[in-house]
Amino acid sequence: MKKWSGGLLIVVLAMILVFRYSSIVKIEPPTQAPKQSAAEFFGNHPTTNDSVIVDSEKKGEKPYKKSHFVEVDGLDDLFASHDIFKEGLRALLVWPHMRTLLSRSDALPETAKGVKEASVAWKDLLSAIDKDKASKLNKSDNEEDKNCPFSVSTFDKIESRYENILDIPCGLIDDSSISLVGIPNGHSRSFQIQLLGSQLLGESEPPIVLHYNVSLPGDNMTQEPFVVQNTWTHELGWGKEERCPSHRSPSNLKVDGLVLCNEQAVRSSSEESLNVSRPSRDMLTNVSGGAYEGSNFPFVEGNPFTATFWVGLEGFHLTVNGRHETSFACREKLEPWSVSKVRVAGGLDLLSALAKGLPVSEDHDLVVDVEHLRAPPTSKRRLLMLVGVFSTGNNFERRMALRRAWMQYKAVRSGDVAVRFFIGLHKNSQVNIELWREAEAYGDIQLMPFVDYYSLISLKTIAISIFGTKIHPAKYIMKTDDDAFVRIDEVISSLKGKPTKGLLYGLISFESSPDRDKGSKWFIDNREWPYAMYPPWAHGPGYIISRDIAKFIVRSHQEGDLKLFKLEDVAMGIWIQQFKNRGQEVNYVTDDRFYNAGCEANYILAHYQSPRLVLCLWEKLQKEHEAVCCE
Ligand SMILES: *[C@@H]1O[C@H](CO)[C@@H](O)[C@H](O)[C@H]1NC(C)=O
Ligand SMILES: *[C@@H]1O[C@H](CO)[C@@H](O)[C@H](O)[C@H]1NC(C)=O
Ligand SMILES: *[C@@H]1O[C@H](CO)[C@@H](O)[C@H](O)[C@H]1NC(C)=O
Ligand SMILES: *[C@@H]1O[C@H](CO)[C@@H](O)[C@H](O)[C@H]1NC(C)=O
Ligand SMILES: *[C@@H]1O[C@H](CO)[C@@H](O)[C@H](O)[C@H]1NC(C)=O
Ligand SMILES: *[C@@H]1O[C@H](CO)[C@@H](O)[C@H](O)[C@H]1NC(C)=O
Secondary structure (H helix, E strand, C coil): CHHHHHHHHHHHHHHHHHHHHHHHHCCCCCCCCCHHHHHHHCCCCCCCCCHHHHHHHHCCCCCCCCCCECCCCCHHHHCCCHHHHHCCCHHHCCHHHHHHHHCECCCCCCHHHHHHHHHHHHHHHHHHHHHHHHHHHCHHHCCCCCCCCCCECCCEECCCCCEEEEECCCCCCCCCEEEEEEEECCCCCEEEEEEECCCCCCCCCCCEEEEEEEECCCCCCCCCCEEEEEEEECCCEECCCEEECCCCCCCCCEECCEECECHHHHCCCCCHHHHCCCCCCHHHHHCCCCCCCCCCCCCCCCCCEEEEEEECCCEEEEEECCEEEEEEECECCECHHHCCEEEEEECEEEEEEEEECCCCCCCCCCCCCHHHHCCCCCCCCCEEEEEEEEECCCCHHHHHHHHHCHHHCHHHHCCCEEEEEEEEECCCHHHHHHHHHHHHHHCCEEEEEEECCHHHHHHHHHHHHHHHHHHCCEEEEEEEECCCEECHHHHHHHHCCCCCCCEEEEEEECCECCECCCCCCCECCCCCCCCCCECCEEEEEEEEEEHHHHHHHHHHHHCCCCCCCCCHHHHHHHHHHHHHHCCCCCEEEECCCECCCCCCCCCCEECCCCHHHHHHHHHHHHHHCCCCCCC
16 A cells, blocks of 8 residues: 555656646646546546536436446355354454445456455465364464464475475565575576465466566677566466566666666676776676676676565565666566565576565464553444554564554543554465464454455455444544554544544645556556546545545445545545535545655654554654654
């Protein structure tokens, strides 16, 4: 979510620039919407202008064709476990209200996959829970129990000396890294390093989250060495190859601020960069006399290298011998959390492999202050506010930090404000087991009936609306992320005196446009949004809506009356626009103390805060009674 909102901020900033610019030189804002797709989208009123949403609704027409329901593989299995529901399980409260959302004909594109995979994961989890219960009865043979470890380093040699596998037990998170020390051995001119996801029943091969294929210089040192990065999935096969060096004009695209390819790396001594001073590389001096002698290519036959893949917010990065070489933006559905193995194959002698910075789960039996961290019982009376925190299965540490920090505000401990984590199922069974234990220990987790793909997070937005209206009715509903620090007391006092109806409160973007750049991660095509502009929306790391809006969202979605849209925070803006179009009053209240891009003093909300920073902010508030940042 962080990724999305970070990117959205960039998009928005870019749009602001564009609009500034266009107002100076009097260029009309682009209206790229062909009439037909607009008509398709909102009934039969061709338009390129969003005021028509209002017009068509004033005439009493549905702006949007109702969806119908379709069969979804695995959905029945997922919802068949009645015993679990009967046990009144606290982690599944919204499930019964979400089923129709998942079988809509106009569901978000990855829904079918997310549900199918969740049904498999769920079945595994149920049998693991049963086993867990059995072994608890039988204290003796307990503690085979492996938690998720911080690092792993042994390679199980399998198949042949040309292929090595390292298991990543609980997926990767931000700042996880995998370091490989190896020597290209010349048995083959190329070697491959792959990050693999988990294989689903019926798939021939596991998905490849990142395929990294290194081609060394040709036999006579005449062929240029290169690296190819790509992805592979069972349903789509190979994706679009990214080659480095690309020999294209340098692209402005960056991942986490890093270039896609260090073009310097492959410049040979025969090329124009002759007079660019290069670090002298002693290691390379023994390459015999070819055109690539002295080249900066990081991999050379017979020379050991240390390659480190690390996970950023937006993608994977590779550093070889301390120098950044390549970056690769995560592709849809192929997110770092889903990585379960590293495979190394081809002409490489691997000396060692170490994955560290992995997600660590705590042993909750050993947590001394569990009582102070456990969600307080929700009383019968209406909550003042529900805070829905979007999180992902293996973000154990982030959740623990929030529990020890801003979830300790008096308003939360007293039960006036309830905080719940909304988490999709993970593809890795160990993560799901840890998640289940965590849910039982703290009672603040709501699992989602789908696997946690980014493209499905708008469903969580509906889930928090359901929770805050049907499960534990609340006056306000707040959405935030697990890397945000929320000053609950400030939010509450700021809400006093604000309208209680039709409220959207947060950092609001009033004038923004869809990203029409196909290469962009936030690309939205005309079918998804045909208009030049978005309605006002509040940035995802923290916004608050009033109960009437949440009720409208739940009801309209259940009736199939609202469009699903994959950018969660923009989706909320779109739904609120439609609420307004039905004649309801909407109050947009923007507040720039909701810092979308980090932390600033006197924040109400700070974003991109690591667990360490979250705890530090809390300590500062306790000791200095001041909202100051920690970096
Ligand atoms: C949208 O349409 C309304 C009336 O139909 C018009 O007043 C307004 O100028 C239009 N806006 C744009 C951006 O085209
Ligand atoms: C308990 O342990 C015994 C011996 O190890 C085993 O035979 C039995 O099946 C176990 N019971 C359960 C419920 O796991
Ligand atoms: C890696 O690249 C080499 C050279 O381009 C090619 O021959 C080989 O098939 C590739 N291997 C894989 C597994 O893609
Ligand atoms: C490499 O060298 C061999 C003989 O030394 C020659 O036959 C071959 O054509 C050369 N290949 C290239 C790509 O220059
Ligand atoms: C060498 O560097 C100079 C400036 O430092 C530049 O003008 C020239 O184009 C460079 N030559 C080559 C071959 O890159
Ligand atoms: C250079 O390579 C030769 C054979 O390829 C090897 O015998 C020698 O030890 C190498 N020298 C160094 C300094 O690595």
